[in-house]
Amino acid sequence: MYNQNPFIFLFIRVFSKLDWVLMGALMVLMGLGAMTLYSASTENAGMIERQMIHFIAAFLVMLLFAQLPSGFLQHTAIWVYGAGLLVLVLVLVIGTTGKGAQRWLDLGVIRFQPSEIMKLAVPLMVARYFSDRVLPPRFIDIFIASFLVVIPVLLIAKQPDLGTSLLVASAGFFVIFFAGISWKWIFSIIVSAMIAAPLLFFYGMHDYQRQRVLTLFDPASDRLGSGYHILQSMIAIGSGGRDGKGWLDGDQSRLNFLPERHTDFIFAVFGEEFGFTGNLLLLALYLFIIYRAMYLASKAKDTFSRLLGGSLALTFFIYLFVNTGMVSGILPVVGVPLPLVSYGGTSMVTLMAAFGLLMGLRDKGRQYD
Amino acid sequence: MAIGRSIKDQRAEKEVFRSRIVISGIIIALALVGISSRLLFLQIVNHDYYLQLSKENYQRRIPTPPVRGQIFDRNGVLLAGNHIEYVLEVIKDEAPDLNPQLDKLGLMLDIEPHIIDKIRKKIRITNRYQPVAIKKDLTDIEIAIFSANRPRFPGFKIALKIERYYPLGSVAGHLIGYVGRIDKKDLKNIDKEEYKGTSHIGKSGIEKTYESLLHGKSGYQLHEVDSGGKHIKLLEEKVPTAGQDLFLTLDINLQTKAEDLLRDYNGAAVAIDPNNGEVLAMASMPVFDPNLFVNGISHKAYSELRDNPSRPLYSRAYQGVYPPGSTIKPMVAIAGLNAGIVDEKSSVYGGGYFQIPGNRHRYRCWKKSGHGFVRMNRAIYQSCDVYFYDLSYRMGIDRFNTELSKFGFSEPTGLDVPHEKSGLLPSRGWKEARHNTQWYPGDSVNIGIGQGYWNVTPVQLAHAVGIVAMRGRRAKPHLLRGVRSNRDNPIDLLPIHLLPDLVLNDDSYWEEPIRGMVNVVHGEGGTARRSAQGAEYRYAGKTGTAQVFGIAQNKTYNAKNLKKELHDHSLFVAFAPLKDPKIAVSIIAENAGGGSKVAAPLAREFMDAYLVEPLPPSEEETQDKKKKR
Structure with missing residues (x-):
């Protein structure tokens, strides 16, 4: 029956790669996101249309990535990674500046952020590195893997884009974590990170980044400056109360008190309009997606797929944690969007590509041959 | 050899991965509990506080002053009254072609160019949502001229101002007294909320003694504003109560x-x-x-x-x-x-x-x-x-x-x-x-x-x-x-x-x-x-x-x-x-x-x-x- 029409056959084959449980959850999340965005953009239909185009593009990319077999990924990882590094260097030299940071590469037709590629390329590369090593990894392997992570992270941090470099670093180190790095090492890294943090604060940060950290501890100290974002965001969430002010009725967002409300701070809009109840349901939905992604990763048949899948699942969590933590005022303001809800095409495409990879890894444990 | 080791390792690696996934799952759950408790703190524990801050953000309470009571003699002769004055005003934000229109108005209402320049300066330094007076004490003819051309002047409008006056001039001046602008000394003795929209207060004579009767009860309009201070809509209104009219024992004759x-x-x-x-x-x-x-x-x-x-x-x-x-x-x-x-x-x-x-x-x-x-x-x-x-x-x-x-x-x-x-x-x-x-x-x-x-x-x-x-x-x-x-x-x-x-x-x-x-x-x-x-x-x-x-x-x-x-x-x-x-x-x-x-x-x-x-x-x-x- 399938053979009668090759298009139907192809169609069924392509879609059969998808995990419909995860797909369903993602659809619900994106639906909620579109609703919130409609409110955050003060009922701007044009913005919703553009976001819908992002959805469709991201969905197509996901479909494509779901088809890529593990072996192909392992073969191409090194090339993608290498190309990504090259472009990052290019950006530093000739990239255009947006919002005070060099992040964009203008290719004439589209401008894109090369650092986004690294969110996938780094875990791919590190997973590829460990895929034919003896695990648990030896010291030399950990050292080389860390090197593979740190180079692009530093290049991205240099742009400067703290949010993306944080996500890229997470993605890379999660692979090392799943590869079986011993707890002894994990704790020593955490301890040295705690020692390095103040050093980074005083010598490694730009003034605006330092200011963000400072205002985190006392938002009221800078009501009109960088503390304004955090304060207005906390007012939005807090004033939402248990049940929220209702869809389209968030005063903080509707009357323009909440800055960046359709991008990084959209969680505050959601919290204001749907309240604590809505927030818990949203977090539960995210938790479900993360757990499902982790489940898919654990079902993968080869080491490379497992490591990549686990890393992508945890990186998605980092998105969520950093964004909600920053919007609710317990983490410094770094530019991390609320995954699949914030307005923006680039991060949406990257995230859905990651989910595509996750779905494709599920049961394609065989070597590419 | 490689295959043998690899098979053996695959199982062990899978075990390590499994255990790490479980640990990650627990950490993630704990982290989300952490975020939730932060939200609990903001949205349930401190909800009232943030709701208050939110209201302070978007609500502007604009006081509406009461009309001051009048003063009459024993036979009903007016001793202190309220002079109604019409003032032409403009709100910059609502006037798209401010400058050419000011010139046109100057010609229409016979305002000298140097005064127009002064008004321009004043408009420049005033908040774009605040009205600026262009001509005070408009005559009936001026009102008619402007009203006929009103559609051509968006953002311009005629406002009504009420001013105290004493029709008999100096007669019984000491007794009636006078009102004057509220000053620091007055502020100490009055309910500041009540006088928020009022500029004048009884300073001497009857005007001072019976201030509380003459003043009336102030009202307010609660406006919704956006972050730029622009008026969006009227949320609530309390109409002021006019002050009481006083009838004196004086026979003004x-x-x-x-x-x-x-x-x-x-x-x-x-x-x-x-x-x-x-x-x-x-x-x-x-x-x-x-x-x-x-x-x-x-x-x-x-x-x-x-x-x-x-x-x-x-x-x-x-x-x-x-x-x-x-x-x-x-x-x-x-x-x-x-x-x-x-x-x-x-x-x-x-x-x-x-x-x-x-x-x-x-x-x-x-x-x-x-x-x-x-x-x-x-x-x-x-x-x-x-x-x-x-x-x-x-x-x-x-x-x-x-x-x-x-x-x-x-x-x-x-x-x-x-x-x-x-x-x-x-x-x-x-x-x-x-x-x-x-x-x-x-x-x-x-x-x-x-x-x-x-x-x-x-x-x-x-x-x-x-x-x-x-x-x-x-x-x-x-x-x-x-x-x-x-x-x-x-x-x-x-x-x-x-x-x-x-x-x-x-x-x-x-x-x-x-x-x-x-x-x-x-x-x-x-x-x-x-x-x-x-x-x-x-x-x-x-x-x-x-x-x-x-x-x-x-x-x-x-x-x-x-x-x-x-x-x-x-x-x-x-x-x-x-x-x-x-x-x-x-x-x-x-x-x-x-x-x-x-x-x-x-x-x-x-x-x-x-x-x-x-x-x-x-x-x-x-x-x-x-x-x-």
Whole structure:
């Protein structure tokens, strides 16, 4: 029956790669996101249309990535990674500046952020590195893997884009974590990170980044400056109360008190309009997606797929944690969007590509041959 | 080999991965519990706080001031009203073509280009959502011109401004008082919320005393605004309640008459209805125009008023203190009767001067030749000083103070205007505290004729005369007769505030002194008989001449040799009609000389104006007026 029409056959084959449980959850999340965005953009239909185009593009990319077999990924990882590094260097030299940071590469037709590629390329590369090593990894392997992570992270941090470099670093180190790095090492890294943090604060940060950290501890100290974002965001969430002010009725967002409300701070809009109840349901939905992604990763048949899948699942969590933590005022303001809800095409495409990879890894444990 | 190891490792690696996934799952769950507790803290625990902050963000409470109550005289003549002014305003944010439109408006409404430039500057420095005035006090024609072209001027509109004004100008200026801009001192005494939309407040006179009635109750509009402060919509509105209209006891015709009578003098004239304490007129000249103060008086105009030697800013009627002179002789006589010092029949030899036994100092009578033997009646109507020297000397200061206090001389009358003076009825204790010396018997002599330490305000005098007229019935002098909360409502008259009656040991004690007062004006030898000629009613009065300048023992008072400001004050008190009194008056003309010469005829005209129906103007007068026009 399938053979009668090759298009139907192809169609069924392509879609059969998808995990419909995860797909369903993602659809619900994106639906909620579109609703919130409609409110955050003060009922701007044009913005919703553009976001819908992002959805469709991201969905197509996901479909494509779901088809890529593990072996192909392992073969191409090194090339993608290498190309990504090259472009990052290019950006530093000739990239255009947006919002005070060099992040964009203008290719004439589209401008894109090369650092986004690294969110996938780094875990791919590190997973590829460990895929034919003896695990648990030896010291030399950990050292080389860390090197593979740190180079692009530093290049991205240099742009400067703290949010993306944080996500890229997470993605890379999660692979090392799943590869079986011993707890002894994990704790020593955490301890040295705690020692390095103040050093980074005083010598490694730009003034605006330092200011963000400072205002985190006392938002009221800078009501009109960088503390304004955090304060207005906390007012939005807090004033939402248990049940929220209702869809389209968030005063903080509707009357323009909440800055960046359709991008990084959209969680505050959601919290204001749907309240604590809505927030818990949203977090539960995210938790479900993360757990499902982790489940898919654990079902993968080869080491490379497992490591990549686990890393992508945890990186998605980092998105969520950093964004909600920053919007609710317990983490410094770094530019991390609320995954699949914030307005923006680039991060949406990257995230859905990651989910595509996750779905494709599920049961394609065989070597590419 | 590689395959063997790899298979073995695959299983172990899978185990490691599994355990790490589980641990990650737990950490993730814990982290999300952490985020949730943060949200719990923001949205449940501190919800009220953040809701409040959110409201402060987007809600603007714009106060709407109440319309101030108006002030009328007893017959409904407007004394203080609200002038409605139309102002052309523009809100920059709503006016897309501001600059060319300003030029067009300048041509249409005849505004000079340099003023337009000034307005432009003002618009530049004002918040874009705030209105800026372009032309004030628009005429009907200007309003019509603009209204016809209104659609061509978005963002421009005509606003209504209300301003206090006093249609009669300076008439009763001290009493009505004025409003002025609220200043720091006022802020201490008012409910700031209530006055948020109000720019002016009562500063003096009735405007100040009855501020709480006149002000009304402020309302507000709760607007929703966005982060730029732009108005989005009206959330809530409370309409203000207008202030109450006040109806004064003043008869503005009588007031005007009193001010005319005193036009050539510095002085005061007070008329009280002794039945109920209603102040019918209370003039103090010179006076000022309260309209000057409403929008902030210019520095020059203020210093002119302040530095004027005649001191127009203070009211002589209740803030001026004067020696009462002989006007209080009837009261002193009543006090003497009540204290049992004298009776109607007792007589004293008035030989031109009085001496305390054993003392050579001569207390002289105004009449050098003396009055011979005088009894109470003649001592009053001929104003024999010696009789009263003797009386008060024998009464002594303590009884004198007790008895005269009953006429209200030791305290302010309680008139409902700010800063009424209390005058001074001296006492032993006062002198010891003030001058640190004891009370000498000689001090008692002088106060018997209203000189020495004794000082009164004209309103105290009129009040005291009223008590005599009513044979002891005491009504508190006041200016507020009634209030009206709404134009359609009737006037609520205030209850009469009666003080306890002044009861003498014998009611008859009132009569002989009053007979003396009648003789002052109607008797053959009365000091003021000339001023009562042709009166259509019978009345009682008493002249007074208050010394400003102490004359040495062996000199005589000669006005020609003295500077004007050292001339005697001319005083007169009276009540009328004799039977069933309707008016008690006191008049003082500063430095005008003897009481009989100036104050007494003024008092007669003053009372005529109230008691006598004006005659219809004669043929000649009407024609005169027509010619003048």
